[in-house]
Amino acid sequence: QVQLVESGGGLVQAGDSLRLSCAASGRTFSSYAMGWFRQAPGKEREFVGAISWSGSTITYADSVKGRFTISRDNAKNTLYLQMNSLKPEDTAVYYCARDSSRQYGTRWSEFSYEYWGQGTQVTVSS
Numbered sequence: 323q324v325q326l327v328e329s330g331g332g333l334v335q336a337g338d339s340l341r342l343s344c345a346a347s348g349r350t351f352s353s354y355a356m357g358w359f360r361q362a363p364g365k366e367r368e369f370v371g372a373i374s375w376s377g378s379t380i381t382y383a384d385s386v387k388g389r390f391t392i393s394r395d396n397a398k399n400t401l402y403l404q405m406n407s408l409k410p411e412d413t414a415v416y417y418c419a420r421d422s423s424r425q426y427g428t429r430w431s432e433f434s435y436e437y438w439g440q441g442t443q444v445t446v447s448s
Contacts, residue, residue: 324348324437326418331442338408338446344401344418344439352396355421355428357435358403360414360444370403370416372428381428386412408446415441 357372422436
């Protein structure tokens with residue numbers, strides 16, 4: 323059983339930074355790509371970015387490229403999302419997720435991910 327627990331969300335002002343963490347249980351964290359998604363009120367869940375199992379491949383949604391950075395520490399079973407220059411439109415519940423298969427790259431579709439955290443709220447005021 324894989325459990326993912328996000329933390330680090332909160333209320334910030336536009337232009338501020340936040341770092342989200344996703345702690346994973348189990349011994350398979352380092353074998354799978356991981357992703358970050360977000361869901362704003364009244365909107366569908368959307369891809370934020372993903373990182374391959376080794377960290378060598380990282381992809382981002384255009385809306386966060388240049389502002390957000392994904393990283394992982396396989397020794398600590400932890401995934402990170404560093405968010406800089408936050409905007410009000412970044413307000414959402416942020417979820418981490420584990421890919422459903424041991425593939426080498428990254429995938430953007432939420433249907434490619436099998437395990438999800440409970441989410442952490444990020445609110446950016448203007």
